[in-house]
Amino acid sequence: MARILILYYSKRGNTRKMARLIARGVESVAGCQAILRTVESNLNDGAEVKDPIISEQDMKDCDGLIIGSPCYFGNMAAPLKQFIDTTGNLWFSGTMEGKPASVFTTGSSLHGGQETTLISMMLPLLHYGMAIVGLPYSERSLLYTTSGGSPYGATHWTEFESNRPIDDNEKQLCIVQGKRMASIAQKLCIVNPL
Numbered sequence: 001m002a003r004i005l006i007l008y009y010s011k012r013g014n015t016r017k018m019a020r021l022i023a024r025g026v027e028s029v030a031g032c033q034a035i036l037r038t039v040e041s042n043l044n045d046g047a048e049v050k051d052p053i054i055s056e057q058d059m060k061d062c063d064g065l066i067i068g069s070p071c072y073f074g075n076m077a078a079p080l081k082q083f084i085d086t087t088g089n090l091w092f093s094g095t096m097e098g099k100p101a102s103v104f105t106t107g108s109s110l111h112g113g114q115e116t117t118l119i120s121m122m123l124p125l126l127h128y129g130m131a132i133v134g135l136p137y138s139e140r141s142l143l144y145t146t147s148g149g150s151p152y153g154a155t156h157w158t159e160f161e162s163n164r165p166i167d168d169n170e171k172q173l174c175i176v177q178g179k180r181m182a183s184i185a186q187k188l189c190i191v192n193p194l
């Protein structure tokens with residue numbers, strides 16, 4: 001069984017909805033399990049916690065990691081960064097090395113920094129020694145989307161009031177990302193059994 005950890009922060013629920021779709025993609029691959037986790041918020045923002053809070057053990061146990069955050073000033077949100085900054089032991093021990101990883105985000109402004117947010121989340125994953133997985137253009141939704149979606153990872157454009165529903169192309173790219181990560185993790189598990 002390949003365990004794919006989907007770790008996200010969400011204040012208004014959009015990033016959580018993407019996490020659920022990505023989980024659906026993960027679980028469409030036989031023998032793969034999606035584990036949804038969130039982080040504690042240091043922003044006193046009233047974010048509703050609907051999944052268990054991440055632990056260091058969750059990180060150790062996973063065979064692949066997908067992290068998601070709303071775009072905050074073109075960067076990942078502080079609560080996710082706060083958690084990552086407590087994981088020096090995971091970095092130093094090489095626990096995450098060689099596992100696949102990918103990223104997703106939501107933003108209310110179409111060109112307001114979704115891609116930079118994705119890249120900001122890739123940086124610590126590269127420091128962990130993880131293998132970054134993106135989205136290939138063989139997935140046609142990437143060519144036709146007029147909203148979210150990028151080769152760097154799934155995105156959802158939430159519009160000014162942050163209440164625009166996830167459209168079909170965005171949804172498809174979330175599902176494909178989960179599926180792709182699960183298949184790759186499964187192959188790596190066979191090569192490198194823990």
Ligand SMILES: Cc1cc2nc3c(=O)[nH]c(=O)nc-3n(C[C@H](O)[C@H](O)[C@H](O)COP(=O)(O)O)c2cc1C
Pocket residue numbers: 009010011012013014015016070071072073074075106107108109110111112113114158162
């Ligand atoms: C402090 C703050 C900064 C934000 N910065 C950006 C930004 O740089 N670009 C953008 O497109 N949206 C920005 N937003 C909007 C959020 O990214 C957007 O509402 C997102 O969909 C919220 O995700 P959630 O529903 O998971 O909480 C910002 C929101 C807040 C509260």
